[in-house]
Structures are given as C-alpha cells and as structure tokens.
Amino acid sequence: MLKQVADGVWVRQSEWVWSNAVVVRGEAGLILVDPGIDGSDLNELADDVDKLGVPVVAGFATHPHWDHLLWHSRYGDVPRYATSDCVQLASEARERAQAMAAESASDIPLELIGLLTPLPADGGPVPGELVEHDAHAIGHAAVLLADRGVLIAGDMLSDVLIPLFDPRRPGQLGAYDAALDRLGKAAQDVNVLIPGHGAVAEGPEIAARLAADLAYLDALRQGEEPADPRLAQDWLAAPHQANQKQAGRFSQGQV
Known part of the structure; x- marks a missing residue:
C-alpha cells in the first residue's frame, strides 16, 4: 500500500x-x-x-x-x-x-x-524542479520538491542497484560524475530521497547513498574491484563487468 x-x-x-x-x-x-x-x-x-x-x-x-x-x-x-x-x-x-x-x-x-x-x-x-542529466539513460531527470524536502531520483542513488551504465553509449563514467554532482547539490537540503529501486533514504542515509556511488565510480576509474555490498547480488555481475569494460576504455582514452 x-x-x-x-x-x-x-x-x-x-x-x-x-x-x-x-x-x-x-x-x-x-x-x-x-x-x-x-x-x-x-x-x-x-x-x-x-x-x-x-x-x-x-x-x-x-x-x-x-x-x-x-x-x-x-x-x-x-x-x-x-x-x-x-x-x-x-x-x-x-x-x-x-x-x-x-x-x-x-x-x-x-x-x-x-x-x-x-x-x-x-x-x-x-x-518542483527537474534535475536533468545523461547518466544511466538519455533524458533522465530527477524531481526536486524543495518545499517538501524530497528528491525523486529515478534510477540513481539506490541501496540495491550499483550505477548502471548504458552499454550503448560511451562516456557514462563522466556522465555519472556530472549527474552525481548535480544530484548531490540538489540533495543538500532534502530530508527524503526516493530512488527508482530500493529503500527510501532519510537524513544521513542520503549522503551515504551519494558516497557509495562515488566510491564505486572511483574504484572503476582506478581499475580496482569496488568494496560494494550491492555486488553480493549475483544478477549484478554482468552489468558490473560491462561497467568495468567501459570504464577501462575511458581510462585509456579510447572513449
């Protein structure tokens, strides 16, 4: 309900x-x-x-x-x-x-x-106000309800999903960097974060969600395996590997 x-x-x-x-x-x-x-x-x-x-x-x-x-x-x-x-x-x-x-x-x-x-x-x-970006999918937009302290984030900042790159579009690592910067600024004064998938985050958990995604992206950028509990879900192995492949090409200047 x-x-x-x-x-x-x-x-x-x-x-x-x-x-x-x-x-x-x-x-x-x-x-x-x-x-x-x-x-x-x-x-x-x-x-x-x-x-x-x-x-x-x-x-x-x-x-x-x-x-x-x-x-x-x-x-x-x-x-x-x-x-x-x-x-x-x-x-x-x-x-x-x-x-x-x-x-x-x-x-x-x-x-x-x-x-x-x-x-x-x-x-x-x-x-409210749209927070548009190109991470995850073309035309992605979160909805910021500043007067109610709520950010509806779409498929971002989830406690169950890692950042999921669009495998058909290069440059997703940079797109996620830009998106998380915008979402982080939008979330500074909110009390409730609603992701497209997973639990609603409140209070300090919002910053923790942002930190988890940033840490995941940083590990990809460094060519390291992320210490991310979300990866315990077997079904995320394939998209994680696709992320690693795209991030590896990015770090080599190929995309």
Whole structure:
C-alpha cells in the first residue's frame, strides 16, 4: 500500500526489483511518477489512489526504460510528461519496451507504454524542479520538491542497484560524475530521497547513498574491484563487468 514519506508525497513499492511508484499531490491534483510494475501493482496503486480522493492529473517518467513507462487506464487519459530527450527515445524504442515488458512482468497494458509528451517549460502540473542529466539513460531527470524536502531520483542513488551504465553509449563514467554532482547539490537540503529501486533514504542515509556511488565510480576509474555490498547480488555481475569494460576504455582514452 501507499506509504506517506512527506507532505503530499507517497510511495508504493513493487516486489519486482524493489521498484518504487511515487504519488505527488500538486495544486491541481495527483501526479504519478514511474507507476509500475505488473498488472496487479498497477491495479493496487489505482485502488490506493482512489482512497486519497484526489484526481490524477498527470504522469511523469523519469527516464525511457520500459519499467518507467507504464500506465493503466484507471489512472485516466491525462498527459504523461518527460524530458524532450526521454520522449523522443521512448517513442523510437516503444516496440522494444513493449516486448521487454511482456517478457518481464504480467498483465501490463502494453498499448499504454511510452505514450509521453514533453514537459512544458513552466512545468505544467508537475511541481518542483527537474534535475536533468545523461547518466544511466538519455533524458533522465530527477524531481526536486524543495518545499517538501524530497528528491525523486529515478534510477540513481539506490541501496540495491550499483550505477548502471548504458552499454550503448560511451562516456557514462563522466556522465555519472556530472549527474552525481548535480544530484548531490540538489540533495543538500532534502530530508527524503526516493530512488527508482530500493529503500527510501532519510537524513544521513542520503549522503551515504551519494558516497557509495562515488566510491564505486572511483574504484572503476582506478581499475580496482569496488568494496560494494550491492555486488553480493549475483544478477549484478554482468552489468558490473560491462561497467568495468567501459570504464577501462575511458581510462585509456579510447572513449
């Protein structure tokens, strides 16, 4: 069920890779950020939202990976926003996202995946400030709700996921450096950090998340094996090796 983590901000976590759907109350109504994952999660989120008694007025996708592009008809036919780069890539890769969703989860409304529109310059109904960067995926953006002390980080600053480079795009080590610098500045005055996957961080844990990712990147840069407890998960071995390969080329000046 929904857990309130700040004024007008709720989180619902799925069993699928500890994915977090976020509900934010704006001036006009509710904004659903990265709702998911499978059909039962989407339906149960709709039940929880109904109980709040506030209409859904918009959605927001933090980045164009399939598990952040989901929707359900029960949320309504409302605009679903993202950065311009995210919208473009989601549109180009929509069929691939649908196929990955069909393989990875059940009862997802595939026809509703990735139907995004660029967020207007004034933010439209989405409150707060976007923190855009190129780490992990093209068009990635966190949402900073400074007045509520909350940072919705997308697939960054997780306690269960290491930094995950996009293997198709060179320069991810530098992109992560820049992204963590921006997110670190944004997080200086927040009390709650909501990652796309994993536990919500509060207080000193926020700085610890940032330090863990910086240490991981520094180990890659030095060609060392990171002392990172997240790597105890066997399924992260392959993406970690891909990160090491890309970081090795970077250190040799090949990318």
